[in-house]
Amino acid sequence: MTPIPPHKRRALGKNFPRLRSDHSGSCLWMGLACLLWMSTTAWAVVPTVPAFDLVGLVAGDEQPQKNVEAVMRGAHGQTRTAVRMKIPAAAGYPVKVPENAILQFGISASALVFAVESPELSQPVTARIWFDDESGSEVIYQRRIKLKDRSEDRTWFDEKVDLGKLAGRSGTLRFETSSEVVEEAEISVVYWSTPRITQTRASLDSPNLLFITIDCLRADHVGAYGYPHPTTPTIDGLSEKGIRFAHAYANAPMTLPSIPQIFTSQLFPSRDEPLLTAPFSDAGIPSAAFINNAWIPLWLSQGAHADPPGTFDRIISGALTADNITDQALAWLSDHEQHRFALYLHFLDAHTPYRPPARWRDVFVDKNYRGPVGDTFKDDKGAAAGKYNAADQKKIIALYDAGIRYIDSQIDRLLQELKSKKIFDDTLIVISADHGEELWDHGSFFHGQSLYEELLHIPLIVKLPGGAESGRVVERTVQGIDLAPSILDWMNLPSPDQFQGEKLGRTLDQTPRDFIATATQAQFPTRYAIRRGHTKIVESLNAAEVEGYDLEADPREANATLPEGTTTAELMRDLRQARSILRERGFQMQVTGADNREIEIEMSSAPVSATFLTLDRRGEKGVLQLSPDGRRLQIRGPATGFGLRFDRLKDSNNLGNRDLVAFSDRNAAGKNTPLRISLGASGKRSDAATVDLNSADLESPSEPPCDKPERGIHLCLWHYPGEKVSALPEIKDPALRERLRALGYIQ
Ligand SMILES: [Zn+2]
Secondary structure (H helix, E strand, C coil), rough: CCCCCCCHHHHHHHCCCCCCCCHHHHHHCHHHHHHHHHHHCHHHCCCCCEEEEHHHHHHCCCCCCCEEEEEEEEECEEEEEEEEEEECCEEEEEEEEECCEEEEEEEEEEEEEEEECCCCCCCCEEEEEEEEEEEEEEEEEEEEEECCCHHCCCCCCCEEHHHHHHHHCCCEEEEECCCCHHHHHEEEEEEEEEEEECCCCCCCCEEEEEEEECCCHHHHHCCHHHHCCCCHHHHHHHHHHHHEEEECCCCCCCCHHHHHHHHCCCCCCCCCCCCCCCCHHHHHEEEEEEECCCHHHHHHCCHHHHCCCCCCEEECCCCHHHHHHHHHHHHHHHHHCCCCCCEEEEEEECCCCCCCCCCHHHHHHCCCCCCCCCCCCCCHHHHHCCCCHHHHHHHHHHHHHHHHHHHHHHHHHHHHHHHCCCCCCCEEEEEEECCCCCCCCCCCCCCCCCCCCHHHEEEEEEEEEHHCCCCCCEHHHHHHHHHHHHHHHHHHCCCCCCCCCCCCCCCCCCCCCEEEEEEEEEEEEEEEEEECCCEEEEEECCEEEEEEECCCCCCCCCCCCCCCCHHHHHHHHHHHCCCCCCCCCEEEEEEEEEECCCCEEEEEECCCCCCCHCEECCCCCEEEEECCCCCEEEEEEECCCHHHHHECCHHHHHEEEEEEEEEEEEECCCCCCEEEEEECCEEEECCCCEEEEECCHHECCCCCCCCCCCCCEEEEEECCCCCCCCCCCCCHHHHHHHHHHHCCCCC
């Protein structure tokens, strides 16, 4: 079984009683002796919540049953936290059945051959749940799943088993899978998704969570933030019942790393860190995420986040319109409204391609417009390149606004439903964005390209349980990394120690503070910004530039002026200090050529080694082309020299012992043009074109000289205490990469 990260182990130890010890062996098969042991040992630790949680018990079990594993995996179009069982298998854990208990869970079967769904090769499987005690064993649930013969079985079944007749009894809940045809059924597995007996109900002190992020929603297109057009009547109404944070900022101008920053409460997030959701799993709070943006599920269900107890109980993602997301969220809500829940939604309808429903489009577009922009718009590149005139731009902005209005109308449906279910008061509601959108404010379009206000200033509306602090406006600067600790605090749940953000708190502290943002992604220049009071400094590594703005005198950042006196130096020092964490796994290289021809280099990594998805450009611009698997990078640049930076991911899968990168000269065929590779500060020459990134030869305290060669190409590579980011996950699925490319995220 995958080891449980320490933070999760701690959390499990806190909430889940250790029901077995080394000498007890399997409780399931020890009969009366086991029951005696349970009655004397197990219930000395009274479980708080939940009364029973199979995933937590299996994940925390030091002696898990054979063929039984807690995982977060995708099946039938949904990613769920589940106990996966091969056929045959069984796992049982003690339970004392409370009054009015309901065992709630999902179940599905899946047949995988070399990671390909192959239902036609599977045999029927039987899944049963038993209740065992001294008076015997009884089946309390049974389902037979025939993936081969019944296409309707290729799905998740969401079940509720009424345990009313077992109230007060102590025994074992035993989950079992079996099949008549054992050998051939071996390819099948059964997923039991989060079987739990949950008793907690929401209250003002232990509220539900409805957390919504809207992709690309800039604050100044929200009515509550002064926009004159009717984009957000629902959000505006909610802000009157809650708190409006007038100066809320995303820590990055694109989904990655903004959403990871929000979920990990870390400025430089890694997939090894605990998430906002960890306390939900620990407390047995049913949770679900409905998401349209392929990056987010990738990030929430990979690396350590795929370990039990997982991130959300389930993640449903895809090309979902705001209607689809809302329909599915409301269906899930109906199934979970009786218990305290945590629900996360991410809407993409204000992101290009714009295709708002006609109903909302007609509210915003000028009917007299006669130009090239139609009822939908997807030409990001043309828009960024200045292809559209003022009238066209107005039409494009109207389509953006109509998308916002569409999302707002769906949020209204959600809020109405909470009210009609009488759980609105007991629900903490948080609405924000992952970043804004540039609409030619600085001559460009889309997001990720800069750290100006239009990309960082986002709405943040919080409706506290019972409407506390109703109508309040907070002027203090708050940021994305504050969301997770604040949400958990408002829910009266503990925050993981690793969180860096501040709890905005019930007192809503007004003390001034710095704000830091970062923009680092393969196709974008690397930029960092720091804001203190009205002063903002933006550093661009790519262009080796620093810009400064006085946001009070110049809120649109039209006139770059560095502040006078020592302020600039102080801000630069503090900005570099803030990102010093990045100095661990960054590499830099410099390439120069003998003649005037363009240099073409290809870098490729060993399977366990670096992915180049985190690379950044520096020095003179070259052309970068990344292979679909992220492991091969072609670089073209001038012979006068260019440089770039890349990083290894923190994930252990990318930090193998053989961390090899190979270099080749793509113009070398048939020519006697040697590729010379110099390593680290010493300039030691690499014997081969393959370099081990763990080699001590690569160390260099500063940028080493890289001479222009007499013949061929000179490549200098060093492990530099510069900066790196580790936010991008590997993307193995070609179809997914295609979708991300269509969204403009990768080239
Ligand atoms: Zn986004």
